[in-house]
Amino acid sequence: MITDTGDFTVGTFNAGGGTVNFTNTGNVTGLTFATLNITTAGTRTLTAGTLTTGALTITAPATLTIGAFALSSTSITGTGTLTSGAGSITDSATSR
Secondary structure, three states: OEEEOOOEEOOOOEOOOOEEEEOOOEEEEOOEEEEEEEOOOEEEEEOOOEEEEEEEEEOOOEEEEEOOOEEEEEEEEEOOEEEEOOOEEEOOOOEO
């Protein structure tokens, strides 16, 4: 498990079968995850590239914001807020 408490910026990050938790305000930049959990207050912003995740969970009051970029996920669940500006949000069942 990786717990990130600020900005996390890499070209591609492969979490394998693991889980990545973002537990504070920070930026998510061009990442690939098996599972991505956003679990505490604050806004995480996709600032470049495509965020790809097998499963995405956002727990209130957390927020994930997609700017002019893209989120692709097999499943998107939770009680938090997922917003999209000029970008796109897709999951296995729905394109938004």
